[in-house]
Amino acid sequence: MQRFRNRKYKSILPIALATLLILGTSRLVFDNLKNNKRVSIFRWRDWLEGSRFHSYIVNVFENEDDSNDNYEDIEDCNVFEGKWVFDNVSHPLYSEQSCAYLVKQVACQRNGRPDDLYQFWRWQPNECNLPRFNAIKLLKMLKNKRLMFVGDSIQRTQFDSMVCLLQSAIPEGQKSLTKVPSKKIFFAKEYNATVEFYWAPFIVESNSDHSTNHTVYKRLVKLDQIANHTKNWEGVDVLVFESYVWWMFKPIINATYGIPNDVKEYNVTTAYKMAMKTWANWLESSINPQFQKVYFMSLSPTHxxxxxxxxxxxxNCYSETEPIQGPYWGMGTNMEIMRIVQETLENVKIEVTLLNITQLSDYRKDAHTSVYTERKGKLLTKEQRADPVNFADCIHWCLPGLPDTWNEILYAHLLQDLL
Structure with a gap:
């Protein structure tokens, strides 16, 4: 039996929110909270413990030489339930200085953030341990394969995190990062493996599909059109999808369906459901589950x-230095969207693994880029930093930081699915 609870959304001014996120490619925000309608909240624990998404998470205790790993299968371990533990021994998994590929937008220490505690928190599931991330092992699993992250700037940060986690294990001259319109591609030569990012903020087609030259305010989504994207996804071995924050600018969104020039206003959640159906139809017609793995990241919360x-x-999130302790669901988490994802993945005819990082991320009010980031390719000015109410980015995340945990969880699933 699914359980629901109610909560009220707050109101917020679109202009104030918009100023948070016009940072190059996506400084996007929430104006969806304008009404006081009560919406039902789906309790994810019940669904994640359902039969379809039951899984055995592998706990790996690895030797330094990677030659004699011991594997301990932990039955019925829900890695998404747990707590944050301060750990300045094993974390962070890399440093800003050690990753030459780290982009300025998320390099909070380099950008002047005075504290670094956000780097030292480790996610500890209640019933098991996450496997220690092993870059060589993952590269071996990805040999002759493509891993692609698809989504918006949140998903791009997860890509950046994965590149930083892997690159130190690859000698100079054996790795490269290239950028082409709407794509970033990291190549590990010895393994003939690529880790890629593809910009598709709505998953389906839209007028925001160019990664840098796109509109923030006048968004138009083509709810039944996806082919221009999917030609880039064909044959990819591991696909990791995400789509949320671009939908939440206003309660309604301009979109087309069926007739290309017939633009109508849709309730955001209605449009999101239609777009997810278009995506699911493509999965069913194009994915070979014997050779391809598909994951969907649940929504990344705001503070x-x-x-x-x-x-x-x-x-807001400015000057926060520690996680929230105890159960917490913030207003930046749209439960209707989460329920639509649930329903879509329950009904799609191929296996898609949900990586439900929402609540564990909801605790991390301390981990955002805040005022230690850039706007339109330039670091915030001294005057802008002194005005965190208008300029703190409480949507994107610092690296090293929280997105590394998302990749630790993805790595645990890849151990299960690719070995």
């Missing part, structure tokens, strides 16, 4: 209102 975790305050 726009400090009053949620510190009653009476009027700030």
């Amino acid at each position: 726009l209102w400090s009053s949620e975790w510190r009653p009476g305050s009027e700030g």
